[in-house]
Amino acid sequence: MSALAAADNDADDLKALYQEMILEHGKHPRNARLVEHATCTAKGNNPLCGDKLTVTARVLPDGTLEDLAAEGKGCAISIASASMMTEALKGQSVDTARRLFNAVHDLCMGKSDVAAAKALVPDALADQVDRLAALSGVRQFPVRVKCATLPWHTLLSCLDGRGEATTEKTH
Amino acid sequence: MTAAAKIAPRAASFDVQAIRRDFPILARTVHGKPLVFLDSAASAQKPRAVIDAMSRAFETEYANVHRGAYFLSERATTNYEAAREKVRAFINAKSASEIVFTKGATEAINLVAASYGRLALKPGDEIVLTALEHHSNIVPWQLIRDQTGAVIKVVPINADGSVSIDAFAKAIGPKTKIVAVAHVSNVLGTVLPVEHIVELAHKVGAKVLIDGCQGIVHETVDVKALGCDFYAFSGHKLYGPNGIGVLWARSELLDAMPPYQGGGEMIATVSFERSTWAEAPAKFEAGTPPIVPAIGLGAAIDYLNGIDRMAAASHERDLLGYAMAELPKVPGVKLIGTAQNKASVQSFVMDGAHPHDLATVLDRSGVCVRAGHHCAQPLMEVLGVTATARASFGIYNTRAEVDALVAALHKARELLL
Numbered sequence: 378m379s380a381l382a383a384a385d386n387d388a389d390d391l392k393a394l395y396q397e398m399i400l401e402h403g404k405h406p407r408n409a410r411l412v413e414h415a416t417c418t419a420k421g422n423n424p425l426c427g428d429k430l431t432v433t434a435r436v437l438p439d440g441t442l443e444d445l446a447a448e449g450k451g452c453a454i455s456i457a458s459a460s461m462m463t464e465a466l467k468g469q470s471v472d473t474a475r476r477l478f479n480a481v482h483d484l485c486m487g488k489s490d491v492a493a494a495k496a497l498v499p500d501a502l503a504d505q506v507d508r509l510a511a512l513s514g515v516r517q518f519p520v521r522v523k524c525a526t527l528p529w530h531t532l533l534s535c536l537d538g539r540g541e542a543t544t545e546k547t548h
Numbered sequence: 549m550t551a552a553a554k555i556a557p558r559a560a561s562f563d564v565q566a567i568r569r570d571f572p573i574l575a576r577t578v579h580g581k582p583l584v585f586l587d588s589a590a591s592a593q594k595p596r597a598v599i600d601a602m603s604r605a606f607e608t609e610y611a612n613v614h615r616g617a618y619f620l621s622e623r624a625t626t627n628y629e630a631a632r633e634k635v636r637a638f639i640n641a642k643s644a645s646e647i648v649f650t651k652g653a654t655e656a657i658n659l660v661a662a663s664y665g666r667l668a669l670k671p672g673d674e675i676v677l678t679a680l681e682h683h684s685n686i687v688p689w690q691l692i693r694d695q696t697g698a699v700i701k702v703v704p705i706n707a708d709g710s711v712s713i714d715a716f717a718k719a720i721g722p723k724t725k726i727v728a729v730a731h732v733s734n735v736l737g738t739v740l741p742v743e744h745i746v747e748l749a750h751k752v753g754a755k756v757l758i759d760g761c762q763g764i765v766h767e768t769v770d771v772k773a774l775g776c777d778f779y780a781f782s783g784h785k786l787y788g789p790n791g792i793g794v795l796w797a798r799s800e801l802l803d804a805m806p807p808y809q810g811g812g813e814m815i816a817t818v819s820f821e822r823s824t825w826a827e828a829p830a831k832f833e834a835g836t837p838p839i840v841p842a843i844g845l846g847a848a849i850d851y852l853n854g855i856d857r858m859a860a861a862s863h864e865r866d867l868l869g870y871a872m873a874e875l876p877k878v879p880g881v882k883l884i885g886t887a888q889n890k891a892s893v894q895s896f897v898m899d900g901a902h903p904h905d906l907a908t909v910l911d912r913s914g915v916c917v918r919a920g921h922h923c924a925q926p927l928m929e930v931l932g933v934t935a936t937a938r939a940s941f942g943i944y945n946t947r948a949e950v951d952a953l954v955a956a957l958h959k960a961r962e963l964l965l
Contacts, residue, residue, distance in 0.1 A: 387912040388912075389911070391912055391963060392859055394908070395905070395909075396964055400964065404900070426904060426920045426935060426937050427921040427925065427934045428904075428934070429934070431793075450934045451934075452902035452904040452905050453902055454904075454905070496744070521685065521908060524904065533752075
C-alpha cells in the first residue's frame, strides 16, 4: 500500500471511529446520572486506563427496565457507548437488554455485520442496532474495543447483581 | 538540572541526526507517517549497539552463568559480571558487589520493601512517600506496611507539581524509618530535591530509597554524591533491554538484609536442616539471572558513555522548553506539571477531549504519546483528572517532532471538537 493510500485509510478509520453521533453523545451524554430507587447497580472499571462508570437501573417485577442510567468518566467512545446504551434500552425488557448486549459485543469485536446483529434482537430494536453500529468503528482500533464494551459489560453485571465489571481480571 | 523555564541555548555540539541513525526503529513509518516516538519515559528505543551486543551474546557466548566449568559458561559469566562493573562505574558505586541485578525496577523496590522493610519496620514506624509516586513505589510499601504494622505518610505536592522541602521536613520525624521517593516524576517530570531529602532523613536515622527510573535517564547519577541508601532503576528506560533492573544499595545494608527469594545462585550451603546464604549481590539473585539483558544494559551504558551526556541533557532541556512553549499555543491545551526543576517529560490535557481519544488520533499521525493514569492513580486524584496525555523526550527526539505533535493536536481538535 502506498503511503498516500495508507494516509487516506487512516483518515477514514478515524472518521469512522469519531462519527458525529459518537462525538455528540460523548459531549452530551443522555441519562448520565444515578437512577432513583434503583433496584440494581454496578461499577465498571478499566484499571489500565482509569475509566470508571456506574450503571444503575430500576427493574419492574415484570422485567421491564423502567429506568436506566450510566454515569462516569471516560473517553468519548466509552461515554458515547454508555449514553447510546441507556437510550436504546430504557423501557425495554431485561431479556432484550441481554440480546442487545450480544449484538453490540459482536459488532465491536468484528464478529458480525449489522444484519447479523439485527437478527439477535427483536424487530423493534432494528433501528437501535443501526445507530449502535456507529460503535463498530473500534474494530480498526483494537486497544479501544474495551472502551466501547465496558458500559455493556457493566450493564450485564448490574442486571446479574454482580455489582462490578472490569476489563481486566482482578482478585 | 537547570530550570526548564530558562530555555537552554540549543546544543550545537550535539548531532541529533547522528544519534537518530544509531536507533534502527526510528527509520520506520507508522500508518504511512514517519515515526514520532514521544513515549521514552514508558520505554526507550534501543540503539544498534544494544541490539548487536545481545545478538552477539546469544550467537557466540551464551551459557548459564556462575555454574559451568566450560569455556562458554566462563565467557557468559565474564560478560555478565562486566555488565555489573559497567553499572557500578556508571553510578559511581563503591563496589560492584553493591549492584544487584533484578528483572526490573519494580522488583528492585519490592526487594527493598520486603527484605529491608521486614528488618527495619516495627508497628507504628513510618514510611514516607510522596503524592507523585508510581504505583511500583507505593504498593510494595503497602504490602510491607500490612505485614509489619508500619504506617505510610504521604508528602503532598504543590500545584505546579513540585514538592517543597518544607513538606518533607514536616513529614519526616523520629518515627520515620524509610523515605522512598522518585528521583524524577514519570508523569510531571518534576526533579525532586533528593539531596535535601536524604539530609532530612539521615538526621532522624531513616534510610532513603530513590526510584531512579526516570532520573538516571536524564542526568548523570552519582550515588555517593546523592548520599542515598538505595537507588533503583530499570534497563529499558535507559535505552537498554527490558527484563533487567538494578538495585544499588550500600554494602552494609545488603549484608544485613535477609534474602528476598530463595533458590539457586543465592546460597552458600544447602541442607534440609538449614541453608546459608551467599554474599551480596548473589544473595539477592536467586535463580538464573537475566544474563543477556544484563549484557544489553552494559552495552547501553557503553553507548551513553560514548556520547556527550551533558550535551544530550542540554538537548533534552531544549526540547522540553520548546514543547512547554508550543503546546499551550494549541487552543484548549493545558500543561500539567510546570515545576521549575524538570526533566523532559510533559503531561497535558485538552479541554473537551479525553487523553485516550487524543492518543488514538495522534497515533494515526505517527505520533506516539502515552495516555492514561501512568500508573500513578493517587497523583491523578491530586491533580483532579482521571488521565493525562504525556509526551516524553529522549536523546533522539527533535524540535521537528515537537512540531509534529503540535500539528497532530490541531488535527485532533478538528476531529474531536
